[in-house]
Amino acid sequence: MSQRWYTREHEWVDVDGDEATVGITDFAQHQLGEIVYVDLPEPDDSFSAGEALAAVESVKTAADVYAPFNLTVTEVNGELIDAPELLNQNAEGVWLCRVRIENPGQIAGLLDHEGYSAILAAAES
Amino acid sequence: MRTSLYEEHVRLGARLVDYAGFQMPLDYGSSIAEHRSVRSAAGLFDVSHMGILPAEGPGAGDFLARVLTNDPRPLAAGRVLYSPMLDEDGSVIDDLLVYCLGPGRYRLVVNAGNRQADYEHLHAHATPSAGLAADFAPLAILALQGPASEAILRLVLGGEIALPGSYRFTETCDSAGNELLVSRTGYTGEDGFELYLPAAAAPVLWQRLLALGESHGLVAAGLAARDSLRLEAALPLYGHEISRERSVLDAGLGRFINFDREGFLGREALLEWRASGRVRGRLALIATGRGLPRADDRVLDGEREIGYVTSGGYSPTLNCGIALVSTDPGISYEEGRELVVQGARRALPARVCQRPHYRRLRVR
Numbered sequence: 001m002s003q004r005w006y007t008r009e010h011e012w013v014d015v016d017g018d019e020a021t022v023g024i025t026d027f028a029q030h031q032l033g034e035i036v037y038v039d040l041p042e043p044d045d046s047f048s049a050g051e052a053l054a055a056v057e058s059v060k061t062a063a064d065v066y067a068p069f070n071l072t073v074t075e076v077n078g079e080l081i082d083a084p085e086l087l088n089q090n091a092e093g094v095w096l097c098r099v100r101i102e103n104p105g106q107i108a109g110l111l112d113h114e115g116y117s118a119i120l121a122a123a124e125s
Numbered sequence: 126m127r128t129s130l131y132e133e134h135v136r137l138g139a140r141l142v143d144y145a146g147f148q149m150p151l152d153y154g155s156s157i158a159e160h161r162s163v164r165s166a167a168g169l170f171d172v173s174h175m176g177i178l179p180a181e182g183p184g185a186g187d188f189l190a191r192v193l194t195n196d197p198r199p200l201a202a203g204r205v206l207y208s209p210m211l212d213e214d215g216s217v218i219d220d221l222l223v224y225c226l227g228p229g230r231y232r233l234v235v236n237a238g239n240r241q242a243d244y245e246h247l248h249a250h251a252t253p254s255a256g257l258a259a260d261f262a263p264l265a266i267l268a269l270q271g272p273a274s275e276a277i278l279r280l281v282l283g284g285e286i287a288l289p290g291s292y293r294f295t296e297t298c299d300s301a302g303n304e305l306l307v308s309r310t311g312y313t314g315e316d317g318f319e320l321y322l323p324a325a326a327a328p329v330l331w332q333r334l335l336a337l338g339e340s341h342g343l344v345a346a347g348l349a350a351r352d353s354l355r356l357e358a359a360l361p362l363y364g365h366e367i368s369r370e371r372s373v374l375d376a377g378l379g380r381f382i383n384f385d386r387e388g389f390l391g392r393e394a395l396l397e398w399r400a401s402g403r404v405r406g407r408l409a410l411i412a413t414g415r416g417l418p419r420a421d422d423r424v425l426d427g428e429r430e431i432g433y434v435t436s437g438g439y440s441p442t443l444n445c446g447i448a449l450v451s452t453d454p455g456i457s458y459e460e461g462r463e464l465v466v467q468g469a470r471r472a473l474p475a476r477v478c479q480r481p482h483y484r485r486l487r488v489r
Contacts, residue, residue: 033140033151033156034152034156034157036157036417036439037415037417039415039416055470057416057417059349059417059438062416062417062419062468062470064470
């Protein structure tokens with residue numbers, strides 16, 4: 001059973017053993033507005049924590065999606081290439097990529113639902 | 126500040142943004158859908174943030190002929206004129222519309238972001254006989270734009286009303302008896318109207334238009350759609366194609382300037398500029414890669430920088446990124462030439478294409 005974590009940069013991460021799935025939060029998609037392009041990495045690409053893993057471009061602006069920990073990409077959600085609007089429709093149910101976690105110790109730096117909600121509450125006040 | 130339609134925007138679930146000090150709707154859910162509705166049917170915009178400044182007096186025509194590059198004095202009543210407004214040094218203070226209501230009776234409609242600068246400039250140059258108003262008129266402006274606009278307006282105002290032709294207007298009343306100025310102008314590249322009426326009367330007309338227009342596909346549309354529509358139609362936007370820092374000639378607005386006419390502000394500076402060979406060129410790009418050009422991105426021909434993006438974004442009609450570009454003096458390309466838009470994040474391949482990117486089909 002996976003557990004969902006969040007980053008301060010508004011990604012969500014479902015961790016299941018040494019594998020994880022990464023997406024952007026509903027707050028992120030709402031801030032971006034209508035998304036028209038999603039740039040995804042290639043399987044087997046490796047990223048260090050904090051590196052730009054993917055990019056999302058909306059009518060309004062463009063934003064990077066950052067690697068939440070050191071990882072290697074195992075699979076990308078190619079459906080988003082032709083249907084980027086899926087992220088606006090259901091950000092927290094649509095994944096960008098599946099990855100192998102290379103440094104599990106870095107998971108401790110992520111936020112749980114409560115911690116992330118507190119950040120959102122602070123951002124909105 | 127809020128326009129008199131603020132409550133309507135909130136009720137429709139608009140995403141509100143601050144624009145030139147006004148709380149305006151960015152979109153009502155999807156700017157792309159709103160854009161497409163304007164191209165295929167019709168959209169209704171609140172543009173009440175624009176400033177309306179009357180000049181009514183025996184010297185109004187001469188005053189406007191001095192502050193505008195385009196002379197409004199030959200206008201007949203019921204005509205609308207577009208004109209840049211320059212400072213003495215040739216810099217562009219604003220671009221605006223002049224409505225001629227009759228001899229010595231004019232109304233200027235200016236950009237929201239330039240209300241203050243325009244007001245100060247105009248009052249600095251106004252003669253007492255120009256009759257320039259001390260305050261902006263408390264009117265709301267609704268823009269009804271798209272191929273279904275005429276049919277919708279006839280539903281709302283009664284089918285027998287004589288509607289004006291392009292860049293003309295007519296004065297009438299709405300169904301509640303409020304004064305209503307119907308102008309066949311717009312900023313979308315489509316047929317359409319701009320409706321001027323007392324601010325307090327605007328919510329009722331707004332609701333009636335949306336209710337009666339629904340069967341014709343009318344939707345409320347926000348500033349984001351307004352911007353993508355004008356970008357596709359290559360209509361200049363102050364702060365992008367036009368600004369204080371750039372010559373009005375760089376923006377391709379030379380056709381609104383009669384250099385033979387003496388006595389308008391900025392003429393000497395413009396003549397000098399024109400003779401200097403420093404006038405920049407313009408071109409339109411269509412992105413061939415995945416991504417959107419953005420204002421101020423550099424444009425490269427191989428290694429060589431040849432200009433910069435003045436406006437860029439997503440084209441809902443073409444389904445890709447597009448840009449308007451200001452090119453260095455002396456640069457010109459054929460359609461199809463491959464260039465690169467260098468953004469902050471990445472290089473985006475693009476191709477020189479026809480300007481405007483979108484031109485509506487005219488049946489008549």
